[in-house]
Amino acid sequence: MTTEKAEKKPELIKVDIARPRTYKWSSGKYLGRVYKEALENKKLVANRCPKCKELIWQPAAVCGRCNVEAGEDWVVMSDKGTVVQYTYLVFPLWDPHYGDRLANPYPTATIKLDDDGVFLVHFLEERDPEKLKNVKRVQAVWKEEGRGRGLGDILYFRTIDE
Amino acid sequence: MAEIMQDRVEKLKDLDVFVYHGKIFIPNTYTAGLTGSRFLIELRDNKRIMATRCQACEQVYVPARSVCKYCYGQLTEWVPVSDVGTVETYTVDGHSNGVQPMDPPIIYGIIKLDGATTGLVHMISGVDFEKLAIGMRVKAVFAEKRVGSILDIKYFAPLA
Amino acid sequence: MGNRVAIVGIGQTFHKSNRKDVTLQEMVGEAVRAALLDAQMKTQDVEAVFTANMETFENIFLPDAMMADETAAFMKPGLKVATGGTAGASVVEEGFHFVASGLFDTALVIGFEKQDCGDTTAAITGAVTPVWGKGVATGAIGEFAKQALTYMQKTGAKEEHAAMVRLKADKGACRNPYAHLRLGLKSIKEVLDSGYLVWPLKFLEFCPQSSGACALIFASEQKARKITRKPVWIADLVTVHQEPFRAGSFGDPTGKEEYSQDIAVDRLYKRNGITNPIRDICMAEIYEPSNWEEMSHYEHYHFCPRNEGWKMVEKGMTEMEGEFPVNPSGGVIATNPIGATPTIRVAEAALQVRGDAGEHQVTRDVHTAMATALGGPNWTVATLLRRSL
Numbered sequence: 133m134t135t136e137k138a139e140k141k142p143e144l145i146k147v148d149i150a151r152p153r154t155y156k157w158s159s160g161k162y163l164g165r166v167y168k169e170a171l172e173n174k175k176l177v178a179n180r181c182p183k184c185k186e187l188i189w190q191p192a193a194v195c196g197r198c199n200v201e202a203g204e205d206w207v208v209m210s211d212k213g214t215v216v217q218y219t220y221l222v223f224p225l226w227d228p229h230y231g232d233r234l235a236n237p238y239p240t241a242t243i244k245l246d247d248d249g250v251f252l253v254h255f256l257e258e259r260d261p262e263k264l265k266n267v268k269r270v271q272a273v274w275k276e277e278g279r280g281r282g283l284g285d286i287l288y289f290r291t292i293d294e
Numbered sequence: 295m296a297e298i299m300q301d302r303v304e305k306l307k308d309l310d311v312f313v314y315h316g317k318i319f320i321p322n323t324y325t326a327g328l329t330g331s332r333f334l335i336e337l338r339d340n341k342r343i344m345a346t347r348c349q350a351c352e353q354v355y356v357p358a359r360s361v362c363k364y365c366y367g368q369l370t371e372w373v374p375v376s377d378v379g380t381v382e383t384y385t386v387d388g389h390s391n392g393v394q395p396m397d398p399p400i401i402y403g404i405i406k407l408d409g410a411t412t413g414l415v416h417m418i419s420g421v422d423f424e425k426l427a428i429g430m431r432v433k434a435v436f437a438e439k440r441v442g443s444i445l446d447i448k449y450f451a452p453l454a
Numbered sequence: 455m456g457n458r459v460a461i462v463g464i465g466q467t468f469h470k471s472n473r474k475d476v477t478l479q480e481m482v483g484e485a486v487r488a489a490l491l492d493a494q495m496k497t498q499d500v501e502a503v504f505t506a507n508m509e510t511f512e513n514i515f516l517p518d519a520m521m522a523d524e525t526a527a528f529m530k531p532g533l534k535v536a537t538g539g540t541a542g543a544s545v546v547e548e549g550f551h552f553v554a555s556g557l558f559d560t561a562l563v564i565g566f567e568k569q570d571c572g573d574t575t576a577a578i579t580g581a582v583t584p585v586w587g588k589g590v591a592t593g594a595i596g597e598f599a600k601q602a603l604t605y606m607q608k609t610g611a612k613e614e615h616a617a618m619v620r621l622k623a624d625k626g627a628c629r630n631p632y633a634h635l636r637l638g639l640k641s642i643k644e645v646l647d648s649g650y651l652v653w654p655l656k657f658l659e660f661c662p663q664s665s666g667a668c669a670l671i672f673a674s675e676q677k678a679r680k681i682t683r684k685p686v687w688i689a690d691l692v693t694v695h696q697e698p699f700r701a702g703s704f705g706d707p708t709g710k711e712e713y714s715q716d717i718a719v720d721r722l723y724k725r726n727g728i729t730n731p732i733r734d735i736c737m738a739e740i741y742e743p744s745n746w747e748e749m750s751h752y753e754h755y756h757f758c759p760r761n762e763g764w765k766m767v768e769k770g771m772t773e774m775e776g777e778f779p780v781n782p783s784g785g786v787i788a789t790n791p792i793g794a795t796p797t798i799r800v801a802e803a804a805l806q807v808r809g810d811a812g813e814h815q816v817t818r819d820v821h822t823a824m825a826t827a828l829g830g831p832n833w834t835v836a837t838l839l840r841r842s843l
Contacts, residue, residue, distance in 0.1 A: 144474045145331040145442045149513075150321035151393065159312040167312045219599035222650040223657075240596040261653070280312075322513050322572045327477040360480055363523045366497045 162191040163282075165206065170285040174274040178250060180205040189250040210246035211272035212292070217242045218256060218264060238288050243270060255288040269294040332372070333358040337446040341436045345410055347371045356410040357444070377434040378453060379407035384418060384426055395445055399423075405432060405450055416444070420451035456554030458843060460678035460685030461804045463493025463671030469634040469664045469789045472570040478512060482566045483524030485667035485794075489562070493671045493681055497526035500562045500671065502552055506535035506545035507565070507793030511572040525564060532561075539741075540693075541565065542668070542796030543827030543835035549672045550688050559674045565797030566667035595660070599652040602746035606654075611749060611764035613654065617645035618767050619745040620658055620787065626774060627784025629813035634664040634789040659745055659787070666791035668798045686804040689822075689838040690726050694718040696832040714834040715754035715826070722824075722836045723756070731756050732771075732778040735838075736820040737806055739799040741828040742786050752780070755826070779816040782806070796827030800837055807841050 159167055162179060169175045178187040179202050181195035187209070188195055188202055195202045218241035238255035245252055258267050270289035279285040326334055329346065336344045345354045346369040348362035355362075360369055384403035387394075394400060396417060404413035418432060432450035440446035465488025467473075473481050482505070490497065503525050505518040514520060518527070518534035535545040542565030549563035605611055621642060627633035639645060639658070648658040678685040694714040719731075728734040740755065742748035749763035757778060758766050766772055772780040783802040786795055803823035805811040821842070827835040 142328060143331060143335060144328070145326040145334045146474065147324045147326065147443070148321070149324065150319070152317040152319040154315070154317050157314045157316060159314055164312045217600040217604055219596055219603065220653050222653055240600075242600060320510065320513060320572050324512075324571060325474050325477060325568075327480050328475055329480075330477060359523065361483060361523050363528055366526050 160193070162193055162202070166191055167280070167282045169208075170282055171279045174279075174285070176209045176211050176245070176249075176252075176272075177206050178209055179203065180207055187248075187250050189252075209249040211274075211286070212294075213243040213245040213249065213252065213270060213289070215241050215256070215267055215270055215289075216244050216251065218267070220259070220261060220264065239264060241270075241289070243289060252283075254283065254286060257288045257290045263291075267291050327360065329358050329360040329369075331442075334442040334444070334446070337436075337444075338440040338442040341377075341440075341446075343375050343377055343407060343434065343447075344372050345375045347373045352411070354410045355412050356407055356414050373409070375410045376408035379405040379410070379414070379432060379450070381418065381426075381428060381430045381432055381450075382406050382413050383428055386423060386426075396449075401426065403432070403450065416447060417449040418451070419449040425452070456551075457556045458675040458678075459550050459553045459672050459688045460675065460682075461670050461688065461800075461839070462673045462678050462681045462685055463489040463491075463495060463669075464801045464804055464810075465489030465492055465670075466632050466668040466794070466798060466801060467666045468632055469666030469791055469794075471634065471662060471664060473568065473665045474570075478514065478517070478566075478568045478571065479521035479524040481568055481665065482521050482564055482667045482669075485564060485566070485669040486525055486562065489669035489671050495560075495671060495681065500526065500560050501530065501558045502549070502561045503527035503530050503532035504535060504545045504548045504552075504561065504563045505532070505566065506537075506541035506563075506797070507567050508538055508541055509536050511567055511569055511792065513572060525562065537829060537833070539792065539829035540796055540827045540833050540835050541793050541829075542798070543800065543825075543837065544693070544796075546670065546688075546797060546800050546837060547691050547693060547835065549670070550691055553672050553674050556674070559677045561672045562669060563672065563797065564667060564669045565794040567791035567793035567795075568665045569663040569791060570665050595652050595655070598744040598746065599655050601750070602654055602744070605746055605750055609749075609761040609764060613646060614642055615749065615764040615767050616659065616745045617642040617656075619742075619748050620645045622767075622773055623745065623781060623785045623787045626782045626814050627788035629774075630783050630788075631812075632666075632789070633784040634666070634791075635662050635784070636788070655744070655746075661744070661787045661790040664789050664791040666789070666794050666798075668794045668801050670797060670801060670804075684808045684810075686807045687840045687843045689840045689843060690722055691835065691837045692718045692722045692725075693835045694721075694833065696834075713754055714832050715751060715828075716756075718826075718834040718836040719755050719824075722838055726838055731824075732758075735778075735822050735824050736818055737779040737782070737803070737816050738824045738826070739781055739783060739785070739803040739806075740824075740826045741796060741799055742781065743828060745787055748780070748785070751826075755824075774814065775817045777818070779818065782811065782814045782816050784814075796825075796835065799825040799827060800839070803837075803839050807839050 169177045178189055179191045182203050183198040183200050218239050220239035241256045243252045269292050271292045272286045273290050275285050336342045345356045346358040347354045351364045382404045386399055386401050388399040390398050401418040403418045406413050431453040433453050434447045435451050437446050437448040465485045467484045522528050535541050537544040545563050549561035552558045552561050624637050624639040628636045645658050648656045651657045694717045696714040752758050752763035752766050753760050771777045774782045803825040806820045807823050823839045825837045
């Protein structure tokens with residue numbers, strides 16, 4: 133008869149704290165303008181640096197590269213563009229923005245907006261990996277209702293024939 | 295797991311400024327470690343307050359910790375301390391902030407238990423505000439249902 | 455240029471996914487004790503204490519104050535550093551500057567992260583930029599995936615090359631007792647067969663969420679020579695910041711962006727007489743955010759011409775026995791406690807210079823080593839270590 137020596141592992145206590153913290157963030161004048169244009173006019177805007185003449189994305193009071201005040205030279209950008217790069221989830225990832233389990237199922241893409249617009253990171257409507265290979269020209273699909281979330285006012289970019 | 299951000303956008307008149315009301319929800323888990331766990335388990339299972347002792351520095355730490363503040367020695371000696379102590383200082387919090395363990399007004403005190411060399415931050419209850427005094431003697435009141443938390447001590451009440 | 459500063463003590467914890475057995479402070483204390491032991495120093499000998507982490511993981515306010523007992527910081531000066539991904543290297547910079555100024559003789563520098571405290575994805579996506587990034591940020595993962603695709607399209611690299619890098623990292627990790635992921639991968643096929651997570655990145659191509667700490671002790675020249683026979687000199691350190699979002703998030707589609715990596719090493723090489731990096735420097739511990747990025751970083755750090763990083767991998771040049779070893783410790787893909795990771799790069803490079811890396815010591819003699827760190831918005835910190843100045 134053998135006596136088993138019970139190897140008792142010490143109990144380890146954990147404290148779980150899961151409490152959302154509420155915040156109020158001021159968007160400031162420049163980002164606020166982006167929100168306003170998206171909400172009221174379904175338009176994407178950016179301001180242009182007076183020195184380097186580049187569009188500042190995301191719009192800000194200062195052009196970081198030139199270290200000058202960016203000013204209010206606002207440009208309405210096209211919401212049509214060309215896909216530069218994209219990727220898609222194969223395995224569902226937990227995404228805290230969208231709730232419990234699945235991350236946003238739409239592929240993310242880097243899109244160069246027309247008329248010398250900026251590079252935007254957003255979603256594509258097309259989800260078929262085979263069809264995605266041929267997606268080049270896209271256009272924003274705006275939310276009809278419930279806008280007020282800046283870039284989130286665009287649902288995704290739809291493939292267009294052009 | 296609830297959604298991470300609920301937002302509401304508030305437009306300010308005459309200004310192209312949005313105040314974005316949001317929430318950040320990052321669930322956290324904190325481990326008590328071996329020393330902390332033993333301290334909490336003693337509260338839960340035995341209604342006993344245990345401390346760690348550094349003989350060289352003549353320190354008795356409550357809550358129990360694993361390192362001595364003065365000599366950096368690793369503490370392995372456990373000693374029980376009394377559940378009775380002296381109020382070193384206190385304050386009354388009348389403001390509600392959504393994260394308190396009790397409804398305000400709450401009396402917070404630093405209590406030096408007999409046998410310990412450190413003070414313990416906890417709540418004091420069962421006493422009128424006018425009778426609160428530095429130096430008053432209080433005793434731990436344990437919760438009925440204990441889970442291995444500092445709140446297994448419900449509060450400290452004046453020694454009858 | 456400042457007084458000379460040497461690393462005289464190196465310590466780290468055994469990095470794991472979950473350290474249930476210790477509190478955050480106790481975990482940090484383990485690394486501190488290891489460094490003190492390595493230097494044969496006492497806490498009284500340390501004049502200033504610096505800590506670094508990425509706070510949104512543990513969500514602890516004033517972590518440096520909270521761990522003052524375990525870092526023996528009681529009544530000492532010091533700083534808390536929170537520069538995101540580069541925190542562990544910025545803290546090296548702080549300690550280095552304090553001692554180089556001549557005002558301090560010794561400093562203790564600690565990078566740490568206890569990622570089992572929080573949710574990494576939530577922390578990164580939720581707290582990066584609440585107003586702007588909401589709903590569009592995919593964390594780092596989507597960006598790495600796009601970078602990998604761009605790299606393949608631009609340079610002709612294949613998935614096999616990325617798998618070779620992954621294999622190299624695992625080989626190193628298996629010989630590094632402190633590393634987190636030690637998988638024992640046997641072949642490129644194993645990596646390729648692991649399946650896609652975010653196309654074209656495979657499951658095995660992601661770094662882990664680790665909990666761990668790394669501590670370094672610095673000393674001025676006078677003190678250093680008394681403390682140890684093998685001081686590792688910090689010859690130079692360069693930090694370059696980049697604006698967030700400007701950099702096109704890893705793999706610039708504009709073609710116009712300057713990469714902080716190039717600028718940082720250009721300055722570092724110029725200031726230190728390095729004209730042929732893989733000849734003048736003996737090995738590097740670089741902060742590779744993914745195995746794909748490692749190949750493009752070879753190019754940014756001028757180890758090879760543009761678009762040829764994958765060729766270095768194909769020729770085995772960056773293996774432990776190779777001409778220019780990179781990340782023999784296993785790198786970030788094997789161990790990533792975010793706040794500690796850059797400190798670990800410096801620590802591992804220092805161990806190589808000292809000849810103390812044990813089983814993962816590289817074949818080539820190491821008299822000069824480089825350690826780099828990378829942060830979210832494309833910041834870079836590059837550190838140069840030498841056996842003698």
